[in-house]
Amino acid sequence: MINSTPKIRCIANTLTYSSIKRFSLFVYHFNYGEGVKDLNVNNSATTCIHGVHTAPKKIGPIASKIIPAVGYSFPDLDSAVDTVSGKVNGNFYGRYGNPTTQTLQSKIAILEHGEASLGVSSGMAAISSALLTFLQKDDHVICTKDVYGGSYKFLTNIAPRYGITTDFVDCTDIFAVEKVIRRNTKVLYIETPSNPCLTILDIGMLSELAHSYGLKVIIDNTFMTPILQRPLDLGADIVVHSATKYLNGHGDVIAGFIVGDAESIDTMNKKMVGDLGQVQNAWDSFLIDRGLKTLGVRMKQHCQSSMKVAEFLEQHPCIERVYYPGLTSHPQHLLAKKQMKDMGGIVSFELKGGYEEARRFINALKLAMISFSLGDPETLVQHPATMTHASVPLEEKLKCNITDRLVRISIGLEDAEDIILDIEQALSKV
Ligand SMILES: Cc1ncc(COP(=O)(O)O)c(C=O)c1O
Incomplete structure (x- = not known):
């Protein structure tokens, strides 16, 4: 110090x-x-x-x-x-x-x-x-x-x-x-x-x-x-x-x-x-x-659809919390508006419940693919606690809100309405 x-x-x-x-x-x-x-x-x-x-x-x-x-x-x-x-x-x-x-x-x-x-x-x-x-x-x-x-x-x-x-x-x-x-x-x-x-x-x-x-x-x-x-x-x-x-x-x-x-x-x-x-x-x-060469239009589309998905999730009764800097509920929303041109293509959220609910939701998705990666044309879903952050010790994960009920979605370039339809039907199976 x-x-x-x-x-x-x-x-x-x-x-x-x-x-x-x-x-x-x-x-x-x-x-x-x-x-x-x-x-x-x-x-x-x-x-x-x-x-x-x-x-x-x-x-x-x-x-x-x-x-x-x-x-x-x-x-x-x-x-x-x-x-x-x-x-x-x-x-x-x-x-x-x-x-x-x-x-x-x-x-x-x-x-x-x-x-x-x-x-x-x-x-x-x-x-x-x-x-x-x-x-x-x-x-x-x-x-x-x-x-x-x-x-x-x-x-x-x-x-x-x-x-x-x-x-x-x-x-x-x-x-x-x-x-x-x-x-x-x-x-x-x-x-x-x-x-x-x-x-x-x-x-x-x-x-x-x-x-x-x-x-x-x-x-x-x-x-x-x-x-x-x-x-x-x-x-x-x-x-x-x-x-x-x-x-x-x-x-x-x-x-x-x-x-x-x-x-x-x-x-x-x-x-x-x-x-x-x-x-x-x-x-x-x-x-x-x-x-x-298409990064400009792709990022625009990722951002627009992500905002729609985040807003949809935020009002859904199965969802505990949504992490998306474009939402006014995000703790650093104002800072995000100041230092970023737009809010990006990743939306994370906590389902009400725990691992079982997250598993059922992910397995029920039909359009979104289960994948470790992000930023592709396809909407990709993953469970950070057991996938991308599997190597992080449990207590460190919990310090960063990486719980069993956390899901991360990389919003793809499909029509936003279809992405939301897929999420909605998967949530109905939770
Ligand atoms: C934010 C971030 N940085 C770095 C990496 C590592 O990239 P790569 O898989 O190309 O080594 C990833 C991979 O998911 C990532 O999400």
């Missing part, structure tokens, strides 16, 4: 920080942005489609090229040596860079307002690599208490083997966060909205506190995507994604992204992801780029 009062201050610092960010973003676009830059287009759905053109505008193939090369040849030994040493920019081996993935990386960086991004082999590869880049033996992490089960497992199972310890804290309480900051704390790791209970955390306030103690702030933006929330604009240092979910959006790729400042991303590429072999392959990058 270091201090008892949060250092919520430095509006001036924030201004400086965001002006620096805007400037670096300008430099980034100036250097690398092609295609729609002359039109000064700055809307996310457009960027998802046109982000970066590898060919001159309106000439050449519209779909991106797949270059699955592992090796790259050089005109002479000197060029090979200069490339591997970093003296000259260029690809030399598939584990450290690929042109198809690099095209997509530029698009993701632009979308997240980061200087650079790195495509990796899964969301967990993004999370583990981003964390390990900033952590050494004997360092300490502060993590939000309701975090994705895989992230919890990494921080409690793998990280301690390398001397890294973690405190899981209720990050809606900034005093509680400051209380656990130690001399060796290096990273604040958060997820907002959280999985599965959709707790919203104040990114700006937490980032200011963390920065005042010299911590890096890493945020999992999987649930929101840059269409709905841009953590870097709000003060975070690094954004991680499971692209397996909305970014790809079709349930046929496992992949991830890390976004942040160019120096950190370069270090991750050369000294972490490449060395650990967590690389994204060109075929997957192609599929993600294709899926990304």
